[in-house]
Amino acid sequence: MISIKRAVAFAIITAFTIFATLLYAWLPEPQNRESLNFxxxxxxxxxxxxxxxxxSLDHPEARDRVRDYLKTRLDEAGFRTEIEFYDTIGNIYAYLPPVDNDSLNGSYLLLMAHLDSRHAYTVNGKVHYSLGAADDGYGLASIIELAANSLKYHEYWSQGLKILFTDGEEKNLYGIKAALKNRGDFFKDVGLIINIEARGVKGPAVLFETSPGNRELVKLFSKSSHPSGYSLSSFVYGILPNYTDFSLIKDDYPGMNFAVIDNLDYYHTELDNYENISLSSLQHYGVQIAPIIEEYLVNSKYSDNKYLFANRDLVYFTIPFAGLFTFSRWGYFLLNISFAFLLLFKVIWLRKSGGLSINRLVRTMATMLSVLILISFFTFALSFILSLINGVDYKLIGLAHIKFDNLLAILAFAATIIFISIAYSVLSYNRRVSYVEFHISAEILCIFFSGIFLIFSGENFFLFIPFLFSMISGLFINFKYGWIVFGAFLFISLMTVLPFLHLIYMALYSGALFLPLTIFSLIWFMFFPHIHRLSIKLAK
Incomplete structure (x- = not known):
């Protein structure tokens, strides 16, 4: 008999984590206008x-108005500002040196955003013109607010601050190309670039890309409050058909690229307007970037504008409510190898002690792998059918602006959880599969796919962390209060994985729903046997 109370407790943990992910419960509270901070x-x-x-470039007069407004705001803050035109493209350049260095000499932090909104964009036969509230109003407004706040400690600056608002980013990156061609002097002595973008209107402001050799950059990022970022996202972003101003300079200057990416249905459409902005997302830009700016401007070690260059990358990821976790690539590799050998030792020990049949283990793994393939195939088929129903061509990346896509995602995840949970419960009750065989099979598959991700992308935290906690959970199953320890591990694992899988879904969108769902299914294969076993044990 299953302990209903314990089963409900684990269900609540799972449901809470899912809803916390969807509602972005960890984002900071927006500060009011009287706040002394961002x-x-x-x-x-x-x-x-x-x-x-x-x-947009289709609206020159409106763009002139925005450009003049931005220049006025920077002038009012005390920056030395100029507009420079290249035919119809007009960039805004601004800078402010430290109090004791009234020149462009020395090291500078450069903040970047683009001032143009998206030109004509056709969705399902309708031509849209974005109002640019998020893309890139978030970047422009955040930089103005960040710059104004940095002036409160101007007397302590050791480095200076530059601002570049590019024009024509939405069409062939015209502004940044013109700046690099004509204003090499402005980039002279820049030791750090922070670019602020938006590929949606809400969600966490994610550090989704850094310059190569990110070791010192990540150390600087660790100063942030409410950090959100994944080194793996640079790999994911590399396969997307998207470019930002940062794309042209990331190999030459140390830098960070921040953006929100939820929701692609709003992106580049008339729905990108003031009514749809997220104050929590806007606040998240600020609380992350403000400490980075202060550290860079005040700490004299950054007076060497080569300081942030490094020849090594760190593996990093964030867990909501917990913060930033970093590893050297070599250390992370050794950690993976160590736990892979621990799993091998566990299998050998269970086999010798008679607690595990290799034949049944192989059959269970084959069945589990077949189920994962079926889940992937059916989810792909549902996405394909949904695109047909909406009358749009299916595409793997960027299948947006279709009805019922988010509903499909929610139902698919719910159905997968229910299916795996019921299937295991029935098989376990009929003694068709044992607790050990099932969760060991899942752990073997998990470490196998983790290895594949590690080889091709250099990272696998979204599989490795759940695998690690599943391994550790097995040690506490038979303890009186083991369910409390497992509950904590379950929560941490889900809070690690679900926000990242949601990010992957938002980045790739409906056509690639099968990818995050298949990854989650493998993780649920590992954890549900523990949930089921504890529920039975505690009912006795």
């Missing part, structure tokens, strides 16, 4: 002015 509401006032109307 205020999303003050930044939103700038967005309201910027996004009054479309201001």
């Amino acid at each position: 205020s999303a509401k003050r930044a939103a006032d700038d967005i309201k002015e910027i996004s009054i109307e479309p201001h």
